[in-house]
Amino acid sequence: MTDDVRISAGAAVLTIAPADGGAINGLTVDGTELLRQDPGTGCFVMAPWAGRLGDGRLTVGEHTYQLPINNPPHSIHGTARDTAWEVVDSTPDTATLRTALTDPWPFAGTVTQTFALTDTGLNLSMRITTAGDPFPAQGGWHPWFRRAVAPATGALELDFDPAWQYERGPDYLPTGRHIRPTPPPWDDCFAMPDGVRARLTWPGFLELTITSPVTDVVVWTLPEESLSVEAQSGPPNGLNTDPRMVTLESPLDVQVDWTWRRLSPR
Known part of the structure; x- marks a missing residue:
């Protein structure tokens, strides 16, 4: 089993678990953990698709493939989080991990994640490549931010302004209609055509801004202990409704930045 990888920069520490799906198992800033620590939380990678895949079915050309149903009646969040990852490179403040796309995903390929940490931010980057045959893909990350942390004077606040x-x-898949954003609670996908931008604030402690060139973001507010803001390269079931094909000449690159600003002196 591959040991966890720990990188640090200033007063920020990131812990990555290659043997646990290449997930981020911890992110502390000034000694305070920002992510939930329950099994399956932290921040996991979503690849080669993000969100729900309708009925676990993937249609490419004339072929329909059945993926395992892990969120009945759908498949959710890809297969990369269920695999062990290889550590390709690690420095004091960066790490690169890689895993192969294999069965039950029907196409051979690779997912690579790179983490770059500073005292004021984290850059997440992903590349999905094919070993030969083209296939549709999406990528993103699913963080579980803690609502309450000891240094804050109140619960976590979210500010973002989606276009729709x-x-x-009722099946939790997009109907194809775009609507005016509804009030929370949410387990919903939103569009931000100029790129994802969302601000999370722990009052009196830390402001964390999520930015990405991708234009879709899922926001999940239902858990009592946490809040998720999932920047991803397409909407739920997008592999079937709006596929972005990965070819030998055109890998899929996804980048998300988390930057933070302290709201109180250290």
Whole structure:
């Protein structure tokens, strides 16, 4: 089993677990953990798709493939989080991990994650490549930010301004309609055509801003202990409704930045 990788910069420390799906198992700033620590939380990678894949079915050309149902009646968040990852490179403040796309995903390929940490931010980057045959893909990350942390004077606050919300059907898949954003609670996908930008604030402690060139973000507010802001390269079931094909000449690159600003002196 590959040991956890720990990188640090100033008073920020990131812990990555290659054997646990290449997930981020911890992010502390000034000694305070920002992510939930329950099994399956932290921040995991979503690849080669993000969110729900309708009924676990993927249609490419004339072929339909059945993926395992892990969120009945759908498949959710890809297969890369269920694999062990290889540590390609690690420095005091960066790390690169890689995993192969294999069964049950029907196409051979690779997912690579790179983490670059500073005292005021984290850059997450991902590349999805094919070993030969083209296939549709999405990528993103699913963080579980803690709502309450000891140094804050109140619960976590979210501020973002999407252009629209994907209407969610009773099956939790987009219906194809774009609607005015509804009030929370949310387990919904929103569009931000100029790029994702969302601000999380722990009052009196830390302001964390999520930015990305991708234009879709899922916001999940239902858990009592945490809040998720998932920048991703397409909407739920997008592999079937709006596929972005990965070819030998055109890998899929996804980048997300978390930057933070302290709201109280250290």
